[in-house]
Amino acid sequence: MTTDFVPLDYTQKQMCFSIGSPDSLESIAEKWTPEVKCFCPNVPLILVGNEKDQRNDENIKRDLLKMKQEPVRPKDDRAMAKQIKVLYCFLECSTKTKEGVREVFETTTRAVLQARKRITVARCILL
Structure with a gap:
């Protein structure tokens, strides 16, 4: 039995990481x-x-300091976006404080709509 799989939907991709977990940012680039x-x-x-x-x-x-780490800084976000060649943008948000949440949804919606405009629709004509 194989463990390989093909993802079903990558029409628009948000790659998320936790600002409180530098390892999660690294997994963006690595995985x-x-x-x-x-x-x-x-x-x-x-x-x-x-x-x-x-x-x-x-x-x-304090917990991160024990592991000789620190929370992800804004400049780390920008560097990762540049490294992985983000084709749209990068954002930060907090559901706890609600900061940036609306912007994430609005930006995602815009990205999907713009991507759909680029898709050409094939039509068949039956004779």
Whole structure:
């Protein structure tokens, strides 16, 4: 039995990571970007940093410091977006504070609609 699978839907891809988990940002470059670019190289990529409120959370900072890490900084977001060649944009949000949530939904909707405009519709004419 094989464990390989083909993803079913990569029409628009949001790649998310937790700002309170630098390892999750690294997995974007190491795992998710290659997979998305392999199966659907022209989808609009949106890089989203979730849990933005954790950047200033003292408990998170303390736990990360024990592992010689720190929360993901905005410049880390930009560097990752550049490294993986994000085709659309990158955003940060926090559902806890509601900061940036609307922007994520609006941007995602715009990206999907713009991508659909680029798809040509094939029509068959029966004679």
